[in-house]
Amino acid sequence: MNNFDFSNWFIEIQCLARAVGEIANDTEPWKEAWMNGQSPESAFYEQYPQHDARQPEPPIVTPEEQAARDADIARLEKQGADAMKQIADEIDTRPEISEEAIRAAEIPANEEPLPDGETIT
Numbered sequence: 001m002n003n004f005d006f007s008n009w010f011i012e013i014q015c016l017a018r019a020v021g022e023i024a025n026d027t028e029p030w031k032e033a034w035m036n037g038q039s040p041e042s043a044f045y046e047q048y049p050q051h052d053a054r055q056p057e058p059p060i061v062t063p064e065e066q067a068a069r070d071a072d073i074a075r076l077e078k079q080g081a082d083a084m085k086q087i088a089d090e091i092d093t094r095p096e097i098s099e100e101a102i103r104a105a106e107i108p109a110n111e112e113p114l115p116d117g118e119t120i121t
Contacts, residue, residue, distance in 0.1 A: 006027075006034050009034050009040050010024075010027055010040075012040035012041070012044075013030055013040050013043065013044055016040065016041065016044040017044065017048075020048070022048060022051070029047070030043060030047075
């Protein structure tokens with residue numbers, strides 16, 4: 001590797017720095033990364049991690065892991081469906097309130113209820 005190679009490499013560092021408002025004029029901090037064969041981008045983001053907006057690689061999911069996730073989702077969906085069915089069953093099995101109970105609730109305590117079929121006119 002020669003100085004011309006380093007100059008080209010360092011120009012990339014300077015471009016990356018300018019793009020995010022940094023100044024990279026001192027070559028000394030970068031020479032070791034260049035001599036180790038590190039890419040300009042990798043060296044720059046190592047030095048300035050706050051500017052690293054590269055998207056991380058999505059995690060690799062094995063078929064076994066995907067099957068386990070799918071099974072968990074299916075189990076949770078079934079639990080949700082079972083809970084909804086239980087709630088619906090509880091609503092359907094509530095005791096009906098008789099008309100007599102409704103009428104008794106409407107009559108003030110100090111009044112006598114009317115015999116069945118009679119109305120107040």
